[in-house]
Amino acid sequence: MASNQERRKDLEAQQAAYLCAEHDLTQAEIGRLLGGLSQSRVSRLLKRAEDRGWLRRSYQFIPDRLSEERLAQLKDFVEPSSLIERLATVESSTGVRVRGVHVVDSGAGGTSTRSLATRLARFGRSAADPLAELISRSDVFAVTWGRTVSHVVDNLGPLLQGRIGQRPIRFVPVCGEPHERASERDTSSHLAERLHAVARSTAPLPPSLTGVAALIPRRYRGADLRSIRRFVEDAASYREVFGKTSPMIGHVDSLLTACGPSHHPMGFIYDELLKAGSTPAKKLTAAGLQRLVVGDLGGVLFPRPGLDARDRREVDDLNRMWTGAKLKHFERIARGATRSTHPGVIVVAMGGDDRAAILAEVIRYGLVNELIIDRTLSEALVKALA
Secondary structure (H helix, E strand, C coil): CCCHHHHHHHHHHHHHHHHHHHHCCCHHHHHHHCCCCCHHHHHHHHHHHHHHCCECCCCCECCCCCCHHHHHHHHHHHCCHHHHHHHHCCCCCCCCCCCEEEEECCCCCCCCHHHHHHHHHHHHHHHHHHHHHHHCCCCEEEECCCHHHHHHHHCCHHHHHHHHCCCCCEEEECCCECCCCCCCCCCHHHHHHHHHHHHCCCCCCCCCCCCCECECCCCCCHHHHHHHHHHHHHCHHHHHHHCCCCCHHHCCCEEEECEEECCCCCHHHHHHHHHHCCCCCCCCCHHHHHHHEEEEECCEEEECCCCCHHHHHHHHHHHCCECCCCHHHHHHHHHHHCCCCCCEEEEEECCCHHHHHHHHHHHHHCCCCEEEEEHHHHHHHHHHCC
């Protein structure tokens, strides 16, 4: 019979193997999580895990020889119980609750451009595995846009192919394009095409919203505005996604999106948002926008709590510029997932207090079914939901 010391080493080896393979942590980071173990001690634990058959040299965690109880213990070891408990107390306006929380690693903190790029790349690698499992449960999968979403898509590859086989998942873009800059790989249409390719889907190619402006500026009014809207809505691809006759948005069962903080909503078209939101009578400034909105979810701006009726109408007016997926679409997809095995609305995000505020708001709205976030954001979200 194994001694207590040997059993303790086995437990630590399992923890080290799980953190290394499932959360892409370095040996130093594993040591800190295990109570300050040295890197050499962690290395020996990983070797022990390999010898016991719990870890392959490719660092793929092997759960076959562990009981369900032990797997649950390992999962609880890294999952933020305080966040899960907090989410359980949230009463949303739609009745939808977050049912899946996936907290992944993004590395050490840092605010420099280089540090953020490194963290984003690491987050993309860590988030790809839970996202691949969620996509495998979808039939018609929509995607918004942005660097965070793009980094996760970059890492799906074999993870996704191995889960869906030859299933014909349809991928759908639901955001238009920047008007004042060249189209880029992080736009909704390009991301839908990349998802279709990495999944090797046998479904028809995604429609493309390239050429459809994401925003119709507020300076257009009356007949001019109606003409521009008709022009946008007459585009064949736009009709396919958002038209009146059986549009694809009505069949979408799951949607992947990120969220933007109040100081920089809508990501790479933030500057365009400020310009489009200005009128001859009033310029929309960065400070003015931040006072009005708590952020955006997939291009939909959310008003700050406590705004008066006039300011809320101002936010509504800004949202009318948006040609992509609307609040009603997010609501329908989130509600539909509660009655099926489809993942629904999936939010991928990393950061701190800035993104915690918008994330808390959309959770209270009841628009999120699955969360894939980093540890820094999970801690900030607990406070934001208090």
